[in-house]
Amino acid sequence: MTGSGAGPVVAVDVGGTSIKAGVLGASGRLSDVDRTATPAAGSDGAAVLDAVEAIVRRLAGGARPAAVGVVVPGIVDDATGVAVHAENLGWADVPLRDLLAKRLGCPVAVGHDVRAGGLAEHRAGALRGASDGVFLPVGTGIAAALILDGRVYAADGYAGEIGHVSVGHDLPCACGGRGCLEAIASAAAVARRYAAATGTTVAGSRDVADLVRRGDPAAVAVWDDALDALAYGLSMLTGLLAPSVVAIGGGLGESADLVLRPLAGRLAARLTFQRPPRIVAAELGDRAGCVGAGLLARELVA
Amino acid sequence: MTGSGAGPVVAVDVGGTSIKAGVLGASGRLSDVDRTATPAAGSDGAAVLDAVEAIVRRLAGGARPAAVGVVVPGIVDDATGVAVHAENLGWADVPLRDLLAKRLGCPVAVGHDVRAGGLAEHRAGALRGASDGVFLPVGTGIAAALILDGRVYAADGYAGEIGHVSVGHDLPCACGGRGCLEAIASAAAVARRYAAATGTTVAGSRDVADLVRRGDPAAVAVWDDALDALAYGLSMLTGLLAPSVVAIGGGLGESADLVLRPLAGRLAARLTFQRPPRIVAAELGDRAGCVGAGLLARELVA
Numbered sequence: 230m231t232g233s234g235a236g237p238v239v240a241v242d243v244g245g246t247s248i249k250a251g252v253l254g255a256s257g258r259l260s261d262v263d264r265t266a267t268p269a270a271g272s273d274g275a276a277v278l279d280a281v282e283a284i285v286r287r288l289a290g291g292a293r294p295a296a297v298g299v300v301v302p303g304i305v306d307d308a309t310g311v312a313v314h315a316e317n318l319g320w321a322d323v324p325l326r327d328l329l330a331k332r333l334g335c336p337v338a339v340g341h342d343v344r345a346g347g348l349a350e351h352r353a354g355a356l357r358g359a360s361d362g363v364f365l366p367v368g369t370g371i372a373a374a375l376i377l378d379g380r381v382y383a384a385d386g387y388a389g390e391i392g393h394v395s396v397g398h399d400l401p402c403a404c405g406g407r408g409c410l411e412a413i414a415s416a417a418a419v420a421r422r423y424a425a426a427t428g429t430t431v432a433g434s435r436d437v438a439d440l441v442r443r444g445d446p447a448a449v450a451v452w453d454d455a456l457d458a459l460a461y462g463l464s465m466l467t468g469l470l471a472p473s474v475v476a477i478g479g480g481l482g483e484s485a486d487l488v489l490r491p492l493a494g495r496l497a498a499r500l501t502f503q504r505p506p507r508i509v510a511a512e513l514g515d516r517a518g519c520v521g522a523g524l525l526a527r528e529l530v531a
Numbered sequence: 532m533t534g535s536g537a538g539p540v541v542a543v544d545v546g547g548t549s550i551k552a553g554v555l556g557a558s559g560r561l562s563d564v565d566r567t568a569t570p571a572a573g574s575d576g577a578a579v580l581d582a583v584e585a586i587v588r589r590l591a592g593g594a595r596p597a598a599v600g601v602v603v604p605g606i607v608d609d610a611t612g613v614a615v616h617a618e619n620l621g622w623a624d625v626p627l628r629d630l631l632a633k634r635l636g637c638p639v640a641v642g643h644d645v646r647a648g649g650l651a652e653h654r655a656g657a658l659r660g661a662s663d664g665v666f667l668p669v670g671t672g673i674a675a676a677l678i679l680d681g682r683v684y685a686a687d688g689y690a691g692e693i694g695h696v697s698v699g700h701d702l703p704c705a706c707g708g709r710g711c712l713e714a715i716a717s718a719a720a721v722a723r724r725y726a727a728a729t730g731t732t733v734a735g736s737r738d739v740a741d742l743v744r745r746g747d748p749a750a751v752a753v754w755d756d757a758l759d760a761l762a763y764g765l766s767m768l769t770g771l772l773a774p775s776v777v778a779i780g781g782g783l784g785e786s787a788d789l790v791l792r793p794l795a796g797r798l799a800a801r802l803t804f805q806r807p808p809r810i811v812a813a814e815l816g817d818r819a820g821c822v823g824a825g826l827l828a829r830e831l832v833a
Contacts, residue, residue, distance in 0.1 A: 501695065
């Protein structure tokens with residue numbers, strides 16, 4: 230390995246199913262994203278740490294990285310770099326930043342996947358220029374990144390958990406609660422509920438969207454439920470935070486024609502004097518978290 | 532009048548029923564609060580402006596004030612000092628700061644009554660030391676002041692309108708919506724719903740609280756509904772913003788023994804992995820807005 234600062238800045242987004250990673254070029258732009266399957270992990274996170282270390286070493290091409298940014302799901306304390314809780318990865322209080330910095334011998338920034346994605350959308354995507362904006366990926370789960378007065382709001386890692394606020398239905402949620410937005414409106418919930426209603430398995434919410442376009446009544450009913458619940462959730466966001474713009478991402482965001490306008494209409498019907506946000510499609514797709522990880526890493530060497 | 536800077540700093544809190552005002556002493560502490568009935572007002576706000584001008588002149592004792600802080604309800608743009616919308620005062624787009632500065636010949640700061648109250652509770656009350664805290668006065672209406680990362684969050688005046696987020700009931704609200712938190716859980720709603728259920732008029736929520744303590748079933752039912760709705764509203768706040776502390780004020784806050792612990796319990800029952808806030812009583816009572824107005828004015832002369 231060469232001396233500190235000689236190598237590249239590496240960005241890593243650890244997801245429940247895949248680890249995405251890339252290298253930041255001199256211009257600050259992220260390279261093509263490299264994808265690896267996420268290993269199953271125990272509560273100490275060792276297997277995932279091994280995988281992240283191997284990916285970073287490979288992308289750094291033998292040089293010691295100048296800095297590494299790693300973003301992960303769950304409850305993450307950005308300030309201390311501790312992964313407090315990540316259901317999908319089996320993590321509890323893993324001091325990710327310190328462990329990785331020791332293994333890699335370079336400065337490491339640790340952040341939250343959705344907040345990092347929100348940061349990326351704010352710097353270089355759909356939230357550009359917004360003082361108050363929300364990045365809302367609707368995928369396997371639902372969480373929001375809150376940009377308030379131009380800064381990402383974290384609340385020690387607990388902010389933005391709109392996926393687990395009740396929207397008044399009675400379905401159980403993986404979190405142990407009932408009525409959660411995520412349980413009826415996530416891309417995964419839409420696919421699952423369509424399969425449960427019809428006995429026909431679908432690969433994901435995109436298949437349900439195709440069925441909605443063809444007028445399939447069961448698909449329309451499931452989609453309507455999801456949009457109504459999302460509008461309810463957005464009415465909470467609007468009443469409390471009044472963002473000027475909400476950028477929808479994730480699997481459901483890929484079917485923008487069936488989401489953006491219907492959602493804006495349903496939200497407007499729920500408001501009286503409040504200021505409705507513009508509802509737009511997120512722009513960075515599933516690279517958002519990785520771009521955000523790169524931004525966090527870049528701050529370490531700026 | 533004497534020259535600019537010679538006179539006192541005057542703080543004014545314009546409410547729907549009374550105008551509270553006071554003078555800041557050399558130590559920065561507010562004098563005893565002076566109370567005057569709020570005059571009925573047209574959409575240009577002239578009658579209220581006349582009243583505010585007269586009160587300030589009286590409290591300044593003939594001197595030109597060094598600065599004046601005025602806080603008002605409704606939608607207020609703190610940055611421009613415009614009262615965008617105030618249902619109770621009949622105001623629409625009144626350029627309050629500029630009008631008062633011209634009348635009084637001194638710098639004027641205009642703010643929102645609840646956000647100013649939150650600022651005061653943060654500087655000198657129940658939210659002292661909290662990085663992320665919420666001031667939640669539950670009175671005639673319900674609105675929240677959000678202190679996020681140590682700063683008051685305003686969103687151009689639209690933030691904190693938790694009173695008009697649906698908590699899933701079917702009662703109409705003064706805002707024109709249905710299901711609003713305010714329509715079932717404000718101090719006014721509690722008194723109104725008790726009267727409607729029993730045919731017995733009560734002066735306010737404190738009377739209902741007394742009846743709850745004596746086991747009156749109708750009072751208990753109305754109080755339970757209010758607490759359930761407040762817990763629902765707080766679960767939204769907790770999921771989205773994860774404040775470390777929520778300070779309950781207003782009329783309902785005066786019955787702290789029947790509010791704080793029951794509310795914490797009901798909120799906990801609605802959460803799974805989220806971080807519950809401490810729920811405490813606000814400390815500044817109905818002086819909070821006026822103290823906040825004084826803080827805003829003081830910033831003009833600091």
